[in-house]
Amino acid sequence: MLETLSLWFASNFGEQTAGWFDYFTNGKHLAWYASVRFTLLAAFFGALLAVLFGVLGAAARRSGFAPLRWIGLGYTTMVRGIPDVLFFLFFPLAFEQLVEFIMSRRLCSAEELATAVAWPPCQAAQWYLTTSEYLVMACVSLGIVYGAFAANVVHGAMNSVPKGQLEAARAYGFNSRQIFWNFQVRQMWVYALPGLSNVWMLLLKATSFLSLLQIADIVQWADRLGAPNYLARVGMVHPDWRWKYYFVLFLFYILLTVISERVFDWLQRRAGRGLALHGEQ
Amino acid sequence: MKKLLLGLALSAVVGSGSALAADVRIGTEGAYAPWNYMDDSGKLAGYEIELGNELCKRAGVSCEFVVNEWDSIIPNLLAGNYDVIMAGMSVTDERRETINFSAEYYPPDPSKYAGASNLDADFENLKGLKIGAQGATIQADYIESTLAADNTILTYETPDQSIADLVAGNIDLLLADNSFLAPVVEGSSGAIAFVGPDVSIGGGVAMGMRKSDTELAEKMNAALESMKADGTVDKLIMEFFEAGPFFGN
Known part of the structure; x- marks a missing residue:
C-alpha cells in the first residue's frame, strides 16, 4: 500500500517528493503518528476521572458530615498546590511501592522478608510496569490533580444554582439526595462548563508529560526523530531538527484546542436546554 | 471496579500484554548508535541487539529487549523491570558495588x-x-x-x-x-x-545483572565465551564499528 503510493509519488512529482514521502511514512514516523493514541487516551480517561473526582470532591466539601467536608477541603487545597509534574513522578512510584509492599507481605516467606537486601524481597512480589500500567496511572494522576481543580469549579457552580429551584424542589417533597442529584447537579453544568473547559485545556497540556513515565508518547518520538543523526545506518542523515518536530506538536495541540472549543460550545448549549438563563425564556 | 474496567479497557487498546512472555528481559537505551538505536522502521537495532539475540539463542533462553532511559537503567534493573543491561555500559568498580558484570563483550576503548x-x-x-x-x-x-x-x-x-x-x-x-x-x-x-x-577510563563493556542472578550470569558467560571463541563477536564488532578493538582469536 505504502509502496504503491510511493511509486505514484515518484512518477507524478519526481524522486525527491517520493523520497520525502518515504521518509515521513517510515516505521519511526508511523510509530510517532500512532503514539498520538497515548495522548488522546490519557486526556480522555484523565478528564473522565477528573470530572468524577471533581463532583465527588465538591459533594464532600458540601457534606453535612464534618470529616468528609475536611477531606473535600484538604483535597482541593492540597492537590491544587502540588505541581503536576511532581505529582506525575510521585504517584506512580508511590503506588507501585505500595502494591509491592502489600504483595510482599502476602507472597514472600518470613525468611525472605527478614533477610532481603533488595526490593521487593522476593520476585513473586515484583510488579512489572509496562506502558499500559503506566498509562492507567497517568490517567489516575491526571484525574486526581485536575479533579481538584474541577471540584473547585463544580463547588462554585453548585452555589450558583438559584436557591429558589432547590426550595421549590423541597416544597414538592423531594428528599435531599434527590434534590442534590436531580436539581443541583443537573442544573450546575451550565455554570460549571466554562470553568471545566479551562481545566480540560490544562489537562490536555499536561498530557505532554507522559514521557516522564517511560511512555513513548508524541513528545518522546519527536525528540527521537528530530535528534541530529550522522549515521546512514540509523536513517536519514540530518542535523538537529528537533525544533521542526516540536513545531508540529505546537500545531497538533492548537488543533486540539480548536476542536475542544467547538465541543464545549455545543455542550454549553446542550446543558442550557430548558433552563431559564440570563432572562431568556 | 471502575479502575479495573478502565485498566482492562486501556490494556486492550494499548495491547502490550507481553510483560512476562520472555524468559529474560534485556534493558537497553535505544539511543546510542551504533551500540543500540532505533532504525528507520522504528525497531531496535545495533551491535548489542544482534549480540544479545545470538547470546540468548546460544544460552537457550527467549529474550526481549526493553527500552529504558540511561540515567535510571541500574535502578530499574535492581527493581526487576528487566534482568540484563546491555547498553554500552563500561565495567567500573563503583558499578560493581551494586550490580554484577558478565565477561566483557567489547574490549576497553579510550x-x-x-x-x-x-x-x-x-x-x-x-x-x-x-x-x-x-x-x-x-x-x-x-x-x-x-x-x-x-x-x-x-x-x-x-x-x-x-x-x-x-x-x-x-x-x-x-x-x-x-x-x-x-x-x-x-x-x-x-x-x-x-x-x-x-x-583512558573504565574497563570494557559488559552485561550488567543483579548480584542474585548467578545462574543467569553463568549461562550468559558460557554463551559469550562460545561466541568469542568462534569469532562471532569480532565479526559483529567489525560490522557495527568498522574498526577494532577486537578480542582477536
Whole structure:
C-alpha cells in the first residue's frame, strides 16, 4: 500500500517528493503518528476521572458530615498546590511501592522478608510496569490533580444554582439526595462548563508529560526523530531538527484546542436546554 | 471496579500484554548508535541487539529487549523491570558495588574529546571551557572529578542532546566513548573533530545483572565465551564499528 503510493509519488512529482514521502511514512514516523493514541487516551480517561473526582470532591466539601467536608477541603487545597509534574513522578512510584509492599507481605516467606537486601524481597512480589500500567496511572494522576481543580469549579457552580429551584424542589417533597442529584447537579453544568473547559485545556497540556513515565508518547518520538543523526545506518542523515518536530506538536495541540472549543460550545448549549438563563425564556 | 474496567479497557487498546512472555528481559537505551538505536522502521537495532539475540539463542533462553532511559537503567534493573543491561555500559568498580558484570563483550576503548575543528585549547591545563558529557557515565565522573574546578561542566540525559549542544556550539568540548563519537565526527562533514589526547577510563563493556542472578550470569558467560571463541563477536564488532578493538582469536 505504502509502496504503491510511493511509486505514484515518484512518477507524478519526481524522486525527491517520493523520497520525502518515504521518509515521513517510515516505521519511526508511523510509530510517532500512532503514539498520538497515548495522548488522546490519557486526556480522555484523565478528564473522565477528573470530572468524577471533581463532583465527588465538591459533594464532600458540601457534606453535612464534618470529616468528609475536611477531606473535600484538604483535597482541593492540597492537590491544587502540588505541581503536576511532581505529582506525575510521585504517584506512580508511590503506588507501585505500595502494591509491592502489600504483595510482599502476602507472597514472600518470613525468611525472605527478614533477610532481603533488595526490593521487593522476593520476585513473586515484583510488579512489572509496562506502558499500559503506566498509562492507567497517568490517567489516575491526571484525574486526581485536575479533579481538584474541577471540584473547585463544580463547588462554585453548585452555589450558583438559584436557591429558589432547590426550595421549590423541597416544597414538592423531594428528599435531599434527590434534590442534590436531580436539581443541583443537573442544573450546575451550565455554570460549571466554562470553568471545566479551562481545566480540560490544562489537562490536555499536561498530557505532554507522559514521557516522564517511560511512555513513548508524541513528545518522546519527536525528540527521537528530530535528534541530529550522522549515521546512514540509523536513517536519514540530518542535523538537529528537533525544533521542526516540536513545531508540529505546537500545531497538533492548537488543533486540539480548536476542536475542544467547538465541543464545549455545543455542550454549553446542550446543558442550557430548558433552563431559564440570563432572562431568556 | 471502575479502575479495573478502565485498566482492562486501556490494556486492550494499548495491547502490550507481553510483560512476562520472555524468559529474560534485556534493558537497553535505544539511543546510542551504533551500540543500540532505533532504525528507520522504528525497531531496535545495533551491535548489542544482534549480540544479545545470538547470546540468548546460544544460552537457550527467549529474550526481549526493553527500552529504558540511561540515567535510571541500574535502578530499574535492581527493581526487576528487566534482568540484563546491555547498553554500552563500561565495567567500573563503583558499578560493581551494586550490580554484577558478565565477561566483557567489547574490549576497553579510550574516551575522546570532540570539539569545533578550530578549537584552540591547552589540554595539559584546561581552563574556562564548557565541557560536556552524558550524565551518569564514566566520562561525566571523570570531568566532574578532574576538570570541574576551572571549567563549567554540563551533563546531558541522552547522547543525542550532548551532540546537539556540541554542534550548536553550546559546549566547547564533549567527552564520550570513541566508539560512539567516531561515526558522529565522520558524518558531521567537518563541523566537529576529535581534539586533544585520548582519555583512558573504565574497563570494557559488559552485561550488567543483579548480584542474585548467578545462574543467569553463568549461562550468559558460557554463551559469550562460545561466541568469542568462534569469532562471532569480532565479526559483529567489525560490522557495527568498522574498526577494532577486537578480542582477536
